[in-house]
Amino acid sequence: MDNTVAKHYNQRPELGTEHRKQSPIFQMKSLNNFIKSLLISKFSRPGYTVLEIACGKGGDLLKWKQARIRELVAMDIADVSVQQAEERYQKGRMPFKATFKALDCFSERLEAEIKGWVFDIVSIQFAFHYAFSSEERVRQSIRIISNGMRSGGYFLGTIPNSIIIVQKLREHGLEFGNSVYKIRFEQEKLDPPFGLRYWFELLDAIDDCPEYLIPQPILISIAKEYGLELVLLEPFHKFFYENYEYSLDLMKRMNIFDADGKIPIDQWEASGLYSAFCFRKI
Template identity: 45%
Template sequence: MDRPSYVRDRPNAEADNADLYHKPSSNSATVAKHYNEIRELGVEGRLYTKITGLRLFNNWVKSCLIRQYTKRGNKVLDLGCGKGGDLRKWSMSNISEYVGMDIADVSVGQAQRRYKEMNNNRFEARFYAQDCYGEPLEKTLRPVDYKADVVSTQFCLHYAFESEAKARQMMANVSTHMEPGAYFMCTIPNANWLEKKRRVLGDSFGNSVYRVEFAPGKATRFGTAYSFSLDEAVQDCTEYLVHMPSFVQLAGEYGLELKDCIGFHHYYTQQMQRDDATGLFWRMRVIDEERPEISKDEWEAIGIYLVVVFRKMQ
């Protein structure tokens, strides 16, 4: 599949000011420490890294998802909100209420500050620091019976697959706090893609921007760990395969039905048939005159991820 390349006379605008990787949980204290310590690059800093194209592309995917599944006045629960990099995306969808939760307390503090610094806030927001997957949300969430129209977990849900017990706690947290008909949308690593690479290349593979290393052994439904690194974003962090048949089955047990499951490369092709998504792609300057294409290595790394969407049954 062809990588995006620059075409002249496209609309231009300032890139979306958002973080890419804001992940909760796993071996809770270790992961919280890891993401709390990732240095803040700032808006300009994020535009001049080896993975700038990847960052902007993935932010575009999240923006498309938010626009596609969010309506004016919706209430949002963001599990793994990190530094609040998606707050402006939610604001553009005219939501009424936002709850952000993340295991990394330093990141949650930064998200709170980012919200306070936003001009003309269109929604109420509150933030909580806790393990969104290993513990019931009711530990900190107020009101305890809060229900959202949209639940979002971006680039973080794979930590819940450390064990079946943790995955079930995650699904209980999600389902309990969804209105009937609400959407649960997430972006996760594609376990099939990773396993295919592993079969061909062995337990360790990657390129100039990412690296994956598996311990020897057969993949299982829960707890198959691998070490993941991504330039300027993640360094040797332990992640877990999300076995999609198990995920779909588990979601069904908690009253959710699968609506979409599509790789990022194919999601790009699909969305670029839509005028609004195409316009957003150029306004966010995923590619422009300074960066006329997404590099081959970035494009390969983009292929790691899936868009997955569930809907809570009535």
């Protein structure tokens, strides 16, 4: 599965900002960026040291710049993506120190690669579901993340909303979606709580890749075992509405709305498949 995911993201080209504006899911991508921006600005402080797991092609570098962090350690399983992220960092003349590494971020290698750092924030955006292929992999990942953080530090990110996904599975059967996304399960039985695989396709983003459900009570319980207390776990739509009034100018600048001042309904539905989370190390 890891090779499949790495190959998929390595093969996706870096097309630049102007081309991304032509994406058929541009409003959804902009909304996702808005949610990530809110999370980072809410919990980050100037001078922080950050571990970004599954950094991709460096799409959040500007967010860390705006947060005025001191140092970034960025990792991803896709080596081509890591190279592109490092190139973006160099071209962007970012005012913080950065280290880039290509590795399976949910393997035991992570522990050795982050030795010597103490992180104020660990960020995993749209990738933590890959750890849920087994209980061992989840526990190992959360243990390493917690051990690498300072007391009071934050583990934050964005994950598939298992409650919504399972609800749609019950209502529509093994395969469901709309014009921009499709989810396909292999079976309806959702037991045990790890390794619950489905196939996800998102127009102009993800080409029928395997993902795993993250049962929210299981995530909260295991995180607590490793000294991480829940601060925030909210569906994207709720998070959006809670920040709507005082973030309207930011939303407009980030091009969340189309020419009619709306988010197209199918993109809005697809965005509802996700939740934002944050844990604090106690």
